[in-house]
Amino acid sequence: MNERVALLDVDGTLRVKDAWNPGALELIDDLHRAGIHVALCSGRTTGSLTSIVKDIPHVEFLASSSGATVLQRRDGQWHVLQHTPVPRPAVDRALALATEQGIEVWGFTPREWLIERWSPRSRNEIRHINDEARTATLAEFADDFGKILLLPRTQREEAAVRELGRIKGAVVVNSGGDYTDLISESAHETKGGAAILPALNAEWDDVISMGDSENDHGMLQRAGLAVCMAPLTLEALGENRDGAIRLNAATTEQARELLARYI
Known part of the structure; x- marks a missing residue:
């Protein structure tokens, strides 16, 4: 059985x-x-x-x-x-897009939550999830991210983030509220x-x-x-x-x- x-x-x-x-x-x-x-x-x-x-x-x-x-x-x-890491081309494009449009972005490795800088949103998140973020240059961990979380503020930014799902092996999904996840298709x-x-x-x-x-x-x-x-x-x-x-x-x-x- x-x-x-x-x-x-x-x-x-x-x-x-x-x-x-x-x-x-x-x-x-x-x-x-x-x-x-x-x-x-x-x-x-x-x-x-x-x-x-x-x-x-x-x-x-x-x-x-x-x-x-x-x-x-x-x-x-x-x-x-x-x-299962996010395909590297999708990670690179996501980080570039975040820089170009000023979209807040977080990266999740197998054990860590990484951010480029502190923001009111990231500080508030700690209270909800009981996990401390670490500041780092996200590009240095690009091969380790199982998930890139983006927080678009407008419909235009949301549409741009959704385009990341066109990259081979990548998927963009909503995980609740305005949380937009970039993950691998297999995950x-x-x-x-x-x-x-x-x-x-x-x-x-x-x-x-x-x-x-x-x-x-x-x-x-x-x-x-x-x-x-x-x-x-x-x-x-x-x-x-x-x-x-x-x-x-x-x-x-x-x-x-x-x-x-x-x-």
Whole structure:
């Protein structure tokens, strides 16, 4: 029998900023008691995810940077299973675009969150994610970035950032609010599932996934049981595959109630 696994988005799905949603921790406990392995798959930094699950041992896997970096908890330590960098031409163009148009840009390596300079936005972000950024020349780490996060301020800047998705092997997706992620196409396809499932001898039919944003589409479309959290709806995922179950939920508590029927 294959192992069952839950791939759960964080922001908007289980948390809002620095607090767990009502029912979120109970849901993780429900899944664990049912023998289901729990993975948090998020656009957050690695440091943020390891911080918020420090006292939640039921979480065995993390996929940070919208699935670019996958970690497994073994012997109380987090070990990188896989890191998929953004294609270098896309990184170079993103950094150039940010300079040309004055767009704030952050870079996520397997372990660090890097910024060129402090801003009100980056200082505020620390309070929400509990991970300290480090200032650095981003171009010096261009080969290590699993995700480039850009914060366009206008529709024109947003359109320019979206053009980065035309570069071979790169994808531009929204990860909530005005957060715009540049990641590799392969990371987006499963948001970490491609590394987590083989580690557990699991198949996509054995997966429960939950998410609320564009960067969750890959894992939701493949899962045997997918819960689309508002504002995302199952219609956004396109045609349903044979045998898959797809549900809509307005809140984490409602999602927990729906999943109780299946776990």
